Amino acid sequence: MKVVVVGGGSAGRTASIEATQIGEEVTLIENDKIGGKCLNTGCMVICGLNDVAKFAINAKKFNQIGITDINPKIDYEKVADGVKNTVGKIRGVITSETKKSGVKIVTGTAEIGDGFVTVDDKNYPYDKLIIATGSHAFLPPVKGVENAKTYKDILNYKKVPKKMLIVGSGTIATELAGLFSTFGTEVHILCRNTFLKEVESDIRSYIVEKLLKDVEIHENTAVSEIYPDGALTNSGRMDGEVMLAVGMNPNSDLVKHLVETGKKGEIIVDKRMETSNKDIYAAGDVVGGIGTTPVARMEGIVAARNACGVATEVDYSFTPSSISLYYDVSYIKTNEEGINGHIPGSAGPGAFWNVLDRETGFTKAIVGKEGEIMGVSSISPSAHTVLAYMSKFMKDGYQTHDFDNFVEAHPSTDAVYKLMKFFSKFE
Numbered sequence: 139m140k141v142v143v144v145g146g147g148s149a150g151r152t153a154s155i156e157a158t159q160i161g162e163e164v165t166l167i168e169n170d171k172i173g174g175k176c177l178n179t180g181c182m183v184i185c186g187l188n189d190v191a192k193f194a195i196n197a198k199k200f201n202q203i204g205i206t207d208i209n210p211k212i213d214y215e216k217v218a219d220g221v222k223n224t225v226g227k228i229r230g231v232i233t234s235e236t237k238k239s240g241v242k243i244v245t246g247t248a249e250i251g252d253g254f255v256t257v258d259d260k261n262y263p264y265d266k267l268i269i270a271t272g273s274h275a276f277l278p279p280v281k282g283v284e285n286a287k288t289y290k291d292i293l294n295y296k297k298v299p300k301k302m303l304i305v306g307s308g309t310i311a312t313e314l315a316g317l318f319s320t321f322g323t324e325v326h327i328l329c330r331n332t333f334l335k336e337v338e339s340d341i342r343s344y345i346v347e348k349l350l351k352d353v354e355i356h357e358n359t360a361v362s363e364i365y366p367d368g369a370l371t372n373s374g375r376m377d378g379e380v381m382l383a384v385g386m387n388p389n390s391d392l393v394k395h396l397v398e399t400g401k402k403g404e405i406i407v408d409k410r411m412e413t414s415n416k417d418i419y420a421a422g423d424v425v426g427g428i429g430t431t432p433v434a435r436m437e438g439i440v441a442a443r444n445a446c447g448v449a450t451e452v453d454y455s456f457t458p459s460s461i462s463l464y465y466d467v468s469y470i471k472t473n474e475e476g477i478n479g480h481i482p483g484s485a486g487p488g489a490f491w492n493v494l495d496r497e498t499g500f501t502k503a504i505v506g507k508e509g510e511i512m513g514v515s516s517i518s519p520s521a522h523t524v525l526a527y528m529s530k531f532m533k534d535g536y537q538t539h540d541f542d543n544f545v546e547a548h549p550s551t552d553a554v555y556k557l558m559k560f561f562s563k564f565e
């Protein structure tokens with residue numbers, strides 16, 4: 139069977155490899171860079187910049203407590219070049235990994251016909267098609283929007299802007315604010331409503347007070363016009379370079395004539411990632427659900443399996459959300475009520491020297507009387523790791539006593555599980 143996958147990002151690449159492993163003939167079409175947003179402009183870029191930002195914060199901290207006397211001057215252009223270089227190396231590795239698995243990669247823009255895909259006048263017939271074309275930054279219909287930058291521009295700065303107005307109140311606004319304020323930019327976040335409304339209030343307070351302490355957050359501040367050097371808001375004109383972080387729109391135009399789409403252009407799929415057209419599947423940001431890499435990969439695998447006749451369904455339960463700052467911020471939200479407990483952050487790697495100023499972060503858990511785990515949020519150097527495992531444990535219905543024989547490496551993620559068991563004894 140011929141399977142054509144359009145889009146070589148997290149969803150498309152994973153889908154291609156899965157379909158090849160099942161034994162089908164797979165062509166993957168990508169019009170820009172293999173690795174998509176996650177590698178080339180998103181997660182990995184933030185991660186690379188964050189490594190340097192964490193170094194700068196630690197250097198300041200160590201100077202303050204008198205154990206070092208270093209004043210790193212960060213050359214942003216060199217940092218950005220370094221990130222691009224490493225991203226290029228990773229791209230080389232994953233491109234060759236994809237080819238080695240048996241996937242044929244075609245470079246060019248796909249146009250979709252019924253039963254075939256066209257790239258540069260050449261037709262690629264398909265029995266099953268998987269659309270994994272991702273999403274792009276949403277540009278709101280505001281006068282002067284062309285003057286604004288988005289996440290795609292951040293590696294093009296020669297030096298960091300003096301002042302930045304970040305419009306948005308979600309994850310990207312938060313991460314960019316953390317980075318640029320550390321690199322020396324005066325950062326203002328302009329939220330049309332509330333900052334990080336999806337995040338629990340005590341986690342949000344920690345982010346605002348400790349991790350974004352040099353950032354000014356303006357809530358209920360809507361932007362009505364954008365200039366090259368500022369923005370008009372309902373509180374007047376503000377100066378600074380405008381950075382938009384107001385969500386994403388699915389790249390679905392290429393296939394709208396063949397499948398049903400929703401209000402924002404997201405391709406409508408069922409739990410098997412099947413669209414309204416029985417030969418077309420879709421996965422990743424283009425379906426407009428939870429916009430993260432692990433979810434895109436899961437959807438890619440499910441789309442590929444079903445396209446190849448192996449019935450599988452996606453499971454979004456207990457999916458962790460994350461924000462990358464000086465500390466990891468990670469949370470799994472459920473609407474269940476239970477016994478709330480706060481655990482101080484452990485004094486291990488990344489937090490050891492922060493014990494002195496009592497800024498080691500914390501973990502918040504919600505547990506039931508029988509030891510059921512109902513929700514976990516964490517801010518610490520290991521929060522992403524703790525929450526990844528918690529997600530699996532919660533999915534599998536683990537209770538606190540199931541951790542009795544869970545032996546971890548110390549110092550790392552340990553302490554969380556034992557303390558949850560302790561809470562469950564209170565009522």
Ligand SMILES: Cc1cc2nc3c(=O)[nH]c(=O)nc-3n(C[C@H](O)[C@H](O)[C@H](O)COP(=O)(O)OP(=O)(O)OC[C@H]3O[C@@H](n4cnc5c(N)ncnc54)[C@H](O)[C@@H]3O)c2cc1C
Nearest residue numbers: 145147148149169174175176180248272422423429430431
């Ligand atoms: C700044 C930023 C930081 C992020 N950080 C994180 C993070 O830390 N953790 C996390 O889990 N998620 C993060 N995300 C989200 C994550 O990057 C996305 O959810 C993920 O990349 C989606 O993968 P995808 O394969 O659906 O789409 P994409 O990665 O967008 O890939 C789609 C691909 O399709 C190609 N394409 C589009 N149209 C065509 C066409 N007509 N023909 C051929 N090719 C085409 C595109 O060039 C692209 O390569 C971040 C996103 C951003 C913007």
Ligand SMILES: NC(=O)c1ccc[n+]([C@@H]2O[C@H](COP(=O)([O-])OP(=O)(O)OC[C@H]3O[C@@H](n4cnc5c(N)ncnc54)[C@H](OP(=O)(O)O)[C@@H]3O)[C@@H](O)[C@H]2O)c1
Nearest residue numbers: 278306307308309310311330331383384385429460461462
């Ligand atoms: N670590 C990670 O996993 C990670 C990191 C970065 C990005 N991502 C993913 O990348 C995607 C994009 O991130 P994002 O932060 O841009 O989107 P987001 O998390 O969806 O947040 C978008 C924000 O923009 C605001 N907004 C929407 N339209 C607006 C408008 N017209 N004017 C002003 N504000 C507006 C919304 O505000 P309201 O609250 O007022 O509605 C919302 O807070 C998300 O799917 C995210 O999950 C993930």
